[in-house]
Amino acid sequence: MKNEFQVIADLIEKDKKVLDVGCADGTLMKFLKDNKNMNIRGLEISKEKVQECIAKGLTVIEGNAEKDLKQFPDKSFDYVVLSQTLQAFLNPELVLDELLRVGKKAIVTIPNFGYWKVRFHLLLKGTMPVTKTLPDEWYNTPNLHMCTIKDFFHFVKSKDIKIFKSLALNNLNSSIINESNLGVKNLFADLGIFLIEK
Amino acid sequence: MNTERNIKKLIVKKPLKLDCGKTIKDFPIAYETYGSLNSKKDNAILVFHALTGDQFVSGINPVTNKEGWWSYAVGPDKAIDTNKYFVICSNVIGGCMGSYGPSHKDPDQKIFGTNFPVITINDMVNAQYNLLDHFGIDKLFSITGGSMGGMQVLQFISNFPDKSKTVIPIATTSSHSAQNIAFNELGRQAITADSNWEQGNYTSNDTNPGKGLAVARMAAHITYLSKKGLQEKFGRKLQEREDLKFGFDADFQIESYLRYQGSVFVDRFDANSYLYITRAMDYFDLAKRFNGNLSEAFKNTKAKFFIISFTSDWLYPTQENKDIVIALNSIGADVGFVEIESDKGHDSFLLDVPDFLSALKNFLDKSYEEN
Numbered sequence: 001m002k003n004e005f006q007v008i009a010d011l012i013e014k015d016k017k018v019l020d021v022g023c024a025d026g027t028l029m030k031f032l033k034d035n036k037n038m039n040i041r042g043l044e045i046s047k048e049k050v051q052e053c054i055a056k057g058l059t060v061i062e063g064n065a066e067k068d069l070k071q072f073p074d075k076s077f078d079y080v081v082l083s084q085t086l087q088a089f090l091n092p093e094l095v096l097d098e099l100l101r102v103g104k105k106a107i108v109t110i111p112n113f114g115y116w117k118v119r120f121h122l123l124l125k126g127t128m129p130v131t132k133t134l135p136d137e138w139y140n141t142p143n144l145h146m147c148t149i150k151d152f153f154h155f156v157k158s159k160d161i162k163i164f165k166s167l168a169l170n171n172l173n174s175s176i177i178n179e180s181n182l183g184v185k186n187l188f189a190d191l192g193i194f195l196i197e198k
Numbered sequence: 199m200n201t202e203r204n205i206k207k208l209i210v211k212k213p214l215k216l217d218c219g220k221t222i223k224d225f226p227i228a229y230e231t232y233g234s235l236n237s238k239k240d241n242a243i244l245v246f247h248a249l250t251g252d253q254f255v256s257g258i259n260p261v262t263n264k265e266g267w268w269s270y271a272v273g274p275d276k277a278i279d280t281n282k283y284f285v286i287c288s289n290v291i292g293g294c295m296g297s298y299g300p301s302h303k304d305p306d307q308k309i310f311g312t313n314f315p316v317i318t319i320n321d322m323v324n325a326q327y328n329l330l331d332h333f334g335i336d337k338l339f340s341i342t343g344g345s346m347g348g349m350q351v352l353q354f355i356s357n358f359p360d361k362s363k364t365v366i367p368i369a370t371t372s373s374h375s376a377q378n379i380a381f382n383e384l385g386r387q388a389i390t391a392d393s394n395w396e397q398g399n400y401t402s403n404d405t406n407p408g409k410g411l412a413v414a415r416m417a418a419h420i421t422y423l424s425k426k427g428l429q430e431k432f433g434r435k436l437q438e439r440e441d442l443k444f445g446f447d448a449d450f451q452i453e454s455y456l457r458y459q460g461s462v463f464v465d466r467f468d469a470n471s472y473l474y475i476t477r478a479m480d481y482f483d484l485a486k487r488f489n490g491n492l493s494e495a496f497k498n499t500k501a502k503f504f505i506i507s508f509t510s511d512w513l514y515p516t517q518e519n520k521d522i523v524i525a526l527n528s529i530g531a532d533v534g535f536v537e538i539e540s541d542k543g544h545d546s547f548l549l550d551v552p553d554f555l556s557a558l559k560n561f562l563d564k565s566y567e568e569n
Contacts, residue, residue, distance in 0.1 A: 017530075041532075047553075050536050054557050057564030059502070059534045061523060071524040 004191060005031045007167060007174050008081060008107055011195050012036060016078040019043065019102065021065045021095075022085035026053035033058070041077075043068060066090060069098040080106045084133070084191070087111065088142045093159075100161065100198040109193045112168075114148030114186040133190050149192035150182055156196055165195040204260035205253075205296040206230060208288075210328045217481075220315040227325055228296025229253050229288035232272060233280035235333060240569060242335050243278060243562075244326070244362070245287040246343030246350035249418075249475050250467055252295035255287045256280070261295065262466050270550050277559035282566070283339065290350075291325045292317040292475050294468035298325075300398070301468050311470055312398030319346070319482045323354040330361065339569070340562060342366035344547035345514060346475070349374075349482050352495070352522065356484060359499035364565050366558070368506045369547045371518040372492050372525070373483040378513060381421050382476035385414030389469045398470050411469040412460030419459045424510035424543035428452065485525075492525035503533040504561045506554065508546040534561070 005028050012018060014036050020029050023042030026049075032038045042060035044050050053060035061068070065082075066089055080103030082095070087110060089095045099106040111133040112118070121129035128138035136142070147155070149168065156163060166177040168189030177185045177192065185192075205228045213223040230253040235242060245255055247267065256272040258265065272278040272285055289297035292314070300314035330338070341351050341362045348370025355365045371378075389395055392410030400406045420428075432452040436442070439449065448454040488494035503526055507519035516537045526533040538554045540546040546554060 039532075041534075047536070047539060051553060051557060051560075054504075054534065054536065054564075055560045057560070057568065059532055061527075061533065061535045062537055063535070071527045073528055073530075076527075076530055 003172050003174070004083065004109060004169060004193065007169065007193055008032070008083070008109070009035055011107055011165065011193075012038065012079050015039070017076075019072070019077040019080045021069070021080060021082045021099065022088075023049075023053060023058075023060060025049050026056045026058045026060065028081065028083055029053065029058050029060075030056050065095055065098070069095070069102055072102040074101055075104050077103045078105065079103055082106065082108045084109050084111055087145045087147060090144065092145050096156075096159075096161075097198075100196065105164065105195060105197045107193065107195050108152075109191055110147060110149070110152050111143075112149045112186065112189050112192050113146040114150055115190040116187050117190070119187075131190065148186055149177065149189060150186040152192060152194065153177070153182055156194065160198070162197045163194060164197060167193040169193060207296055208328060208332050210325065212328065214321070214324055216315050216321045217318040218316050222291075222298065222315065225291070225298035225325075226296060226302075227288050227291070227298070227328065228293075229286060229329060230255065231287075232256055232285040233283055235284040235335070239333075239335050240337070240339055241282065241566070242284045242286060242333065242338050243340045243342065244329070244338050244354070245272065245278070245285055246323075246326075246341070246347035246354070247287060247290065248343070248345035248347045249479065250415075250463070250472075251347070252293065253287045253289045254295075255285060267548060270548065271555060271558060277555040278342070278562065279559070283562070286329055286333070288326050288329060290317075290322045290475065290478075292322070292471060292478060294471040299468070300470035300474055309399075309401055311400075312473070314470070314474065316477055316481075317474060318478050319349045319353045320357070322478065323350050323357060326350075327354075327358060327361075338362040339566060340364040340366060342368065342558075343370075344368035345370055345544065346479050348514075349479065349484075352484055353482075355499050355501055356495040359496075359501070362501055363569070364562070365499075365501045365503045366506070366561065367503075367519070367522065369508055369511050369514045369519070369544055370522075371482075371514050372495075372522050373485060373518075374480050375518070379480045381418065381513075382480055384417050385476060386473050388413035388417065389472060392469075395469065398473075400469070406464075407469045408464040411467065411472060412457075412464050414472060415463040415467075416456040416460045419456060421513045422543055422545040424512065424541050426510065426541045427543055430541070492522070493529045496526055496531055497529055499531070501532070502565060503531060505533065505535045506547070506557065507535075507537045508540045508542070508544070508551075508554070509537060510541045511544040511546060513544040 018040040020042045118129040168185040169191040207226045254266045256266040289295040348367035351367040389410040392407035395407035435451040437454040485492040507516040523535045
């Protein structure tokens with residue numbers, strides 16, 4: 001998780017205006033604020049998490065990304081970050097469109113359902129995969145739309161979204177994903193990080 | 199209303215042109231302060247009171263001998279920590295706790311009554327702005343208030359965009375709704391229908407329109423609570439009786455409670471002030487001054503906003519508070535927002551609601567650390 005934040009931080013220049021959608025308890029926001037002096041806001045649906053953000057001195061708006069991104073004008077942030085949340089929305093496509101409308105660029109990270117441990121879990125145990133990045137059981141998971149790195153890669157391409165950078169993350173290692181190594185990265189990364197623009 | 203010696207007053211010499219077109223000058227603003235102003239003068243918080251509030255925010259109100267109206271939030275080690283911050287609150291003009299109002303005398307030594315000029319939220323904050331000069335404060339650390347206090351917060355930062363570092367409107371609106379105007383009108387009708395009102399020319403406490411004012415308060419008080427809160431607190435419990443009495447006495451506890459609220463209110467509040475202040479609330483429509491675009495009201499401020507609403511507040515519901523957030527977001531302002539879970543209705547901001555108080559405290563303290 002920490003490494004994911006470091007990779008995200010490295011993708012953003014200093015002093016930028018950033019919106020963290022689904023910012024949870026504000027750990028990433030705090031990290032970006034402290035390390036990169038960013039002007040950062042969060043949008044978070046959970047009242048408890050909002051309180052935790054306030055206690056950290058972060059600017060957060062309680063709201064639902066599927067309804068409340070509407071209020072932000074076009075390109076009003078340099079970057080909009082969505083960390084491991086896309087799969088939890090009722091309509092991920094709509095949220096993705098909104099991220100790219102509100103942000104000049106968007107950084108989207110997805111837990112990879114194509115990761116070999118996930119595949120093995122289902123193949124060998126025959127039960128829904130539970131891993132470090134996917135810790136919930138099938139009956140209580142917030143994840144409605146799981147996808148693989150490959151799925152997301154093809155999806156953004158099909159929507160004419162420009163991928164500036166895509167990174168595969170496995171524990172502490174990050175590596176570039178491209179068209180030619182997509183199959184391998186899709187097997188060995190448990191997290192995909194995409195810097196995109198429309 | 200006659201313990202004048204306990205009331206600090208600033209006499210504003212400078213003429214103030216009111217929205218109604220009249221100009222007032224040499225008028226008093228009654229205020230109170232808590233904590234102390236530091237040498238950098240960067241720790242001042244201006245608190246604005248709601249419809250029936252006054253300058254006595256915390257501690258014991260010397261006039262009513264009851265706890266100040268925001269004692270849960272303001273005081274040593276409280277959310278608004280007076281060990282750290284210098285809190286100023288003044289009675290609004292049109293009020294009845296020492297500031298210029300309808301119970302004052304006109305230049306001919308005749309009590310104003312309804313000859314007092316109709317005032318607005320804008321007039322209130324313009325009058326209170328004089329307190330900054332009085333204390334030599336160039337920039338406040340924060341401005342805050344709930345309900346009508348929140349309206350003043352919004353108006354203040356719109357009028358004086360660089361005069362506060364942080365801005366905390368609570369359970370409020372940028373434009374008084376038809377429903378709220380309706381409730382206020384109900385209260386005003388109750389007062390003016392009381393034969394003691396005498397077109398506003400009642401002169402002593404013995405002949406004041408207390409019955410009308412009490413009914414106004416009872417009706418308003420219901421709007422400050424939630425259905426669930428009322429049901430849990432009172433339900434159908436009977437008032438000191440075993441069974442219904444088949445009459446019109448207060449059989450139910452809720453009736454007795456409302457009657458009590460009405461009667462104690464009459465002792466501390468002036469009926470004409472109630473007319474004036476509710477009118478000011480009804481006239482409040484911040485966007486109207488900016489051709490209907492609320493964002494324009496805030497376009498010159500760099501202040502950090504934190505807006506708070508409550509789930510069970512149906513008088514100033516979350517959506518109306520969110521409209522302010524939306525207006526601020528559309529101009530890229532620094533704005534945070536939280537809706538606090540509470541079944542205590544609109545009154546939540548005045549009560550012991552821990553999530554609210556901790557959010558308020560954390561926002562203030564963290565913002566102050568960044569100073």
